[in-house]
Each structure stands twice: as structure tokens, then as C-alpha cells.
Amino acid sequence: MTPRTFNVLFLCTGNSARSIMAESILRLQGMGRFQAYSAGSQPAGQVHPYAIELLQRNHFPLENLRSKNWDEFAAADAPKMDFVLTVCDNAKAELCPVWPGQPISAHWGVPDPVAVEGDEITRRKAFSDAFLVLNRRISLLANLSFDKLSRLSLQTELDRIGQA
Numbered sequence: 391m392t393p394r395t396f397n398v399l400f401l402c403t404g405n406s407a408r409s410i411m412a413e414s415i416l417r418l419q420g421m422g423r424f425q426a427y428s429a430g431s432q433p434a435g436q437v438h439p440y441a442i443e444l445l446q447r448n449h450f451p452l453e454n455l456r457s458k459n460w461d462e463f464a465a466a467d468a469p470k471m472d473f474v475l476t477v478c479d480n481a482k483a484e485l486c487p488v489w490p491g492q493p494i495s496a497h498w499g500v501p502d503p504v505a506v507e508g509d510e511i512t513r514r515k516a517f518s519d520a521f522l523v524l525n526r527r528i529s530l531l532a533n534l535s536f537d538k539l540s541r542l543s544l545q546t547e548l549d550r551i552g553q554a
Contacts, residue, residue: 464489499552530554
């Protein structure tokens, strides 16, 4: 029997760093069990160069990473999401589109590395910190026993991961 593939959408306001990194991390860590996507309510229009550099340096996939509007995933022909995870506080507070299929959603707030001011070392460290938090949370997600958890238990686990 072929294991089910889960569609996961990571949301952020700008879709230029955190949600992009999460998409790439899950593509690699998901080992074929997940199809990862990302989007933003007000996409920046480009992926932040520090995010690309960090992913590349750590050998994460870069194919098809682009800043895009979350409306793409609310359209009738969009993939049906199983999970929608917000990774910034702004996206959590915004009125999201209605996602077809009623996916399980959770908030995994991560400080915005793009908003960090200071010298280059400080800004790069902010990206690295966000990457490490996302990597740890996504590792926990990828290792859940989906076939043994009810919808309510999955919701509880995703909320718990977001607080880790």
C-alpha cells in the first residue's frame, strides 16, 4: 500500500524568508510523504537573498521557490491542503481565504529575520535562527505517525510543535 502524501501550505505575510525556508525544509525532510508549498498575504515578489544563500549552503532544494500570493491556493484548481501553518504573527492575525477541504491549521510563529536591523552579521544570524527553529519544528512534523493520530490529536500535536 502506498503511503498517503500530505499537502502542507506555509503562510507568511511577505513570503520571502520564513515560509520559503519552511517549504524547502519540508521538501527535503518530508521524504516524499509531503508536498510543501508557501505563500503570503502581501508577497514581497522575490525571495530574500539571505534565505536562498542559507538554503543553498545547507543543501536544501531551491527549485520553484518564489514569492507568491496565497490566493493561488484558494483557487478551485489549487491543490487541496491537508495542513496550513502560519509562521508569522501578522499572517495569523489576518483574515485568510477559505481553504478547500478544511485543512488542519496551526500557528508556528517565528520572528521575522527580514525585519531585523543592524549589521550584516546580526541580520544573517536572524535568518539562521529562524531556519533552525523551522528545521526543528518541521523535523517533528515529518516524524509524526499520521496513520495513528485522529484529526483532533493531529491538531494538538501541530499546536504543541508551534509552541516548542
